[in-house]
Amino acid sequence: MFFFNNHKTLILLLVANFMLMFINIDYQINKFGKVLTHQDGTNYHGIIKSPPETKIWKHASEFKADTSIKNLQPYEFRHHFLPPKTLGILSKLFEIEFYDSLSNTNIKNINYFFYFQIIFYYLCTIVFYSKLIKLNIKKSVINFTVFFLIFEPTINQYNSTIFGETIFFSLLILSFSYLIDLPKKNLSYLLFGLLLSILYLQRSVAMFFILIPIMILYLKFKYNSFLKIFNLIVPFFIVLMLLGSLNYKRSNVFYFLPTQTIDNLYNYFLPKVDSKISNYSESQSKKRLMSIKTNFVLTNNLDLNIESDRIEFYKFQRDQAINIMINNKLITLKEAAISSFHSMLLNPVEIINTRIKGKDYYKSDLHKKHLKYRIFYSCLIYLIVLLGFFYSIKKKYIVPQILLLVGIYFLIISSWVGYTRYFVPTLLSLCLYFGFGLNFIFAKFKKYYKNNV
Numbered sequence: 001m002f003f004f005n006n007h008k009t010l011i012l013l014l015v016a017n018f019m020l021m022f023i024n025i026d027y028q029i030n031k032f033g034k035v036l037t038h039q040d041g042t043n044y045h046g047i048i049k050s051p052p053e054t055k056i057w058k059h060a061s062e063f064k065a066d067t068s069i070k071n072l073q074p075y076e077f078r079h080h081f082l083p084p085k086t087l088g089i090l091s092k093l094f095e096i097e098f099y100d101s102l103s104n105t106n107i108k109n110i111n112y113f114f115y116f117q118i119i120f121y122y123l124c125t126i127v128f129y130s131k132l133i134k135l136n137i138k139k140s141v142i143n144f145t146v147f148f149l150i151f152e153p154t155i156n157q158y159n160s161t162i163f164g165e166t167i168f169f170s171l172l173i174l175s176f177s178y179l180i181d182l183p184k185k186n187l188s189y190l191l192f193g194l195l196l197s198i199l200y201l202q203r204s205v206a207m208f209f210i211l212i213p214i215m216i217l218y219l220k221f222k223y224n225s226f227l228k229i230f231n232l233i234v235p236f237f238i239v240l241m242l243l244g245s246l247n248y249k250r251s252n253v254f255y256f257l258p259t260q261t262i263d264n265l266y267n268y269f270l271p272k273v274d275s276k277i278s279n280y281s282e283s284q285s286k287k288r289l290m291s292i293k294t295n296f297v298l299t300n301n302l303d304l305n306i307e308s309d310r311i312e313f314y315k316f317q318r319d320q321a322i323n324i325m326i327n328n329k330l331i332t333l334k335e336a337a338i339s340s341f342h343s344m345l346l347n348p349v350e351i352i353n354t355r356i357k358g359k360d361y362y363k364s365d366l367h368k369k370h371l372k373y374r375i376f377y378s379c380l381i382y383l384i385v386l387l388g389f390f391y392s393i394k395k396k397y398i399v400p401q402i403l404l405l406v407g408i409y410f411l412i413i414s415s416w417v418g419y420t421r422y423f424v425p426t427l428l429s430l431c432l433y434f435g436f437g438l439n440f441i442f443a444k445f446k447k448y449y450k451n452n453v
Helices: 002-006 008-032 051-065 082-094 110-134 139-151 153-160 165-179 188-202 211-251 260-278 282-299 307-326 329-343 350-363 365-394 399-417 424-429 431-452
Strands: 035-037 043-045
Touching (some): 008 153, 051 082, 082 188, 110 153, 139 153, 165 399, 211 307, 211 399, 260 282, 365 399, 399 424
């Protein structure tokens, strides 16, 4: 009763949100838990719909069948390490079968995995909440911050997917708890370093995230930070070495970054730059770049069925992309800025709409129909955030600025892709600004009402 009385708002928010999430998951599974059809006549599963999801689903099924150490990474480390392993392990607990006797996707009991993601997210949010309570921040600001974290739909739409985004967001919020209340004990940073390792294994965009706590530690503790930083790096380094060893044992190439991070600039961003340089359409640039990399394979007699040859192929693409971008800095910066701006346009209905339309969504009338609503919603959120930013600066609050560093990191590392999903970690880092901003608005309304009623 004492806990309820002191944290009543938090409990009510969590209960209300879980009820909404329960209803949403039930609706999504009943509505989309079946095979649907694209406009071109091809089929897709409404829940396990995109290529990344089908790969996670397949690898999770394989990992469930054999959870031994030798099966930790039996294939090229192309994407994220943990999502299929987590799903594979939990599938034993929740009795998820993945495929039926005809090898069709079987999502029976997938709702339990979604509930797990939500509850884990709540637990990490509660830890963050408890850290904020210890700081000199108004309780109303903290409650508005929690409201944002658990109700903002752009963030929470992913809890009914197997992408692994919700678990990644949870771990990121847990890292916020460390950053805003840095431990004084040196040994505590071994655990923080392990958390950062898991964060990276969950999502490769966190590969250099460790630089943010290192910078903050040095700014706060100066020369007393060196042992803390060392302890932070040790578990992170060990995890990278273990991952590199797994890849070396399989491919005879030591590497610990997903291979997609090697060639993604060439495939996802370079066509935008190249089309402006060569005055081509983007589709023509894609064809030209495809021809260049195909010629490289033929000229160097590469066998793309061999992983080491594929990695050489990826490195060629990376070097080509970097060379072209360095020689065309202004165009590169302009296109990166445009893509980043696109990623900042929030899309709280992306998951449900891609389930409705599948791969046709981004060129559909449904996408165009919601554009004006997305612009309005994004402007509203950013207006509140902007108010919170100026208020926190005026009142000299340090904690929101710490999280802003996290947001800037993710903005730089991934916003050039141009999709809202890659902007969500930055959006999460603005949660305290939202809390301060909404509290400021409510305070003004309350004062106006008191003076005029």
